[in-house]
Amino acid sequence: MAAHDPAGATSTYIDFDYIASDDFSPYNHANNLVLATNNPSDPTIDLTTPLSRVLFDLQEIDSHIHTLTSRSALDILSYTSAQNAAAQRILARVDEERARVSTSYERLEKEVLVRHQRAVEARTTAQRSLEVMRLGRSVQRILNVARQFEMVVAESGLGSAVRPGKEDHGALLRASLSILAFRDAISGKDGAQLGRVNVVKTLRGRVFEDGEARILESARRVAREFSMSTLAAGPATSGTTSGPTFREAEDSRARFTSAVRILYLLSPSPRIDGEKMLQKDFESEYLLRALQGYLQTAITSSSASIGRALGQLPMLDRALLEASARCQNVVALEALLRGIHAPEHPLLRYEKDHGRTKEAVNHADIDIDDDDNDGFSDTKTSGSETFLSLLLSALDTASLPSYFWRSLASSLSSRVTEILNRGGISARTLRSQRDTVRTEIRGCVLRGSRLPRTVALGDSRASSTGEEPVENWEREAAVMVGSVVGLLGR
Incomplete structure (x- = not known):
């Protein structure tokens, strides 16, 4: 080893x-x-x-x-001394470089970092000033819209005791554009900041929300009270007809057109992920609900009156005349809705059409005119839907008169069955007079399926010579007769 x-x-x-x-x-x-x-x-x-x-x-x-x-002590000491001397020289050079770098850093800190911090503070101040200015401009714009909204509502006579129910429908339609302008501002990128401003909160509650509620109520009232029937309220055997004059009919047509447009425009149209909703995805909730309510009220009232009259046949003539008048209003409603196209909605996005994009009007471009026109042209935009197509799609039917008569027929069957089950003189009289009832119901459907003359003058599909029945009224008459007389023969 x-x-x-x-x-x-x-x-x-x-x-x-x-x-x-x-x-x-x-x-x-x-x-x-x-x-x-x-x-x-x-x-x-x-x-x-x-x-x-x-x-x-x-x-x-x-x-x-x-x-x-x-x-080897001497060699080791010599080597160590040499290394120490070299280290001291290196340390001295490093200290010199460190001092020089420190001096340069202090100079750069004064010339760059301090100025940069001041620049950052200035930029932050400028950004906040810009935000305040933009927010102030938005608030000023909302104030202008609110002032214009109040002026238009005052001009329309809404809520006035002098002429209740005679509001300026064109002014109300322009007021609805002011509401849409306010909605656009509130739902925009600065909406959260605007909602924190006290004056905007006040305007939102006391001006726009209250005014919107009154405008919607006025539009719903016009839709609810729509009537253009030329049938008389007296006995049907008299053969006399009366109705609104041509001027009254035109005023009713214009008021109804403005009302349905207001209901269409003011229906909720929320933003999706900060983007405006596509027009094809928009469903006019207020418009469809008002029109469906009108039809349902007409059907329910007709069913109740005819159901009572079938138990007391002397009242049947008047009940059927009232049902005919209601259906004639439904026919007129269909004719009017066929000619009303959905207006361009400022809060919706439109798809490309003929090589160009129809963008919704932004909040700075919503035009609120004070002229007699309502801000909507009568020109039909390519691909725009009529209000009739929207309503028919919601009801899943092809015709409003057909929907009226078939819904009425389905409700009358239960009432006839109830009378027959009770028995007595009412049931015996109804069975003995079934031929008369058949004739009167058929005549009721014929009268109700005629388009009023005042509406026919403005409808390209109707004859200009006078009232004309709608298509397939014979089929609807058979359905109505079958719902009543069909049960009497069993």
């Missing part, structure tokens, strides 16, 4: 090359010592000998290091 000393002065049995090698493992070395001083088959292990061997080796290594350092 002897090894040659690198210094050439001392020989020892320790293998310094092995101990100083990179592959040396103290665990393997200790294991080799234990195995060298013990029998692997012996159950007991003696660690005293290997421990003494290790201690002796450590002492030998220490002596060897002491001998080497004593002999």
Whole structure:
């Protein structure tokens, strides 16, 4: 195990090359010592000998290091002194560079960082000033819209006790555009900030919401009270007809047109993910609800009056005349709705049409005219739907008169069955007079299916010579007769 000393002065049995090698493992070395001083088959292990061997080796290594350092002390001190001197020179240069860099950084901090911080503060101040100015302009615009809205509502006579029910429908339609302008501003990107302004909160509650409620109520009242029938309220046998004059009919037509347009425009049109709703996805809730309510009221009233009259046949003529008048109003309603196209909605997005995009009018471009026109042209935009198509689609029917007569027939069957089940003189009279009832019901359907003359003059599909029945009235008459007389023959 002897090894040659690198210094050439001392020989020892320790293998310094092995101990100083990179592959040396103290665990393997200790294991080799234990195995060298013990029998692997012996159950007991003696660690005293290997421990003494290790201690002796450590002492030998220490002596060897002491001998080497004593002999090479001058060389070591010289080398250390040279290294220290070189380190001092490097440190001095580094200190000089550090001082220079520190001086440069301080100068840059004064020239750049301080100015940058001031610039950031100035930019923040400018941005906030810009936001305040933009918010102020939006508030000013809302104030102008509110002032114009109040002026238009005052001009329309809405809520006035002088001429109740005679409001200027054109002015109300322009007022609805003011409401849409306010909605557009509130639902825009600055809507959240505008909603926090006290004056906007006040205008929203006291001006726009209150005015919108009154305008909607006025439009619903016009739709609810729509009547253009030329049938008389007296007995049907008299053969006399009366109705509104041409001027009254035109005024009623114009008021109804404005009313349905108001209901269409003011129906909820929420934004989806901050974007305006597509026109094809928009459903005019207020318009459809008002028209469906009108039809349902006409059907319910006719069913109740005819149901009572079937139990008291002398009242049947008047009840059928009233039902005919209601159906004639439904026919007139269909004719008017056929000619009213959905106006361009400022809060909706339109798809591309003929190579150009019809964008909805933004909040800065909604025009509120004070002229006699209502802000809508009568020209039909390509692909625009009529209000009739919207209503027919909602009711899932092909014709409003057909819907009226068939709904009325379905409700009359139960009333006739109730009379027959009660029996008595009413049931016997109804059975004995079934031919008369058949004739009167058929005549009722014929009268009710005629388009009023005042409406026919403005409807291109109607004859200009006078009242003409709508198509397929014979089929509807058969349905009505079958709902009543069909049960009497059983």
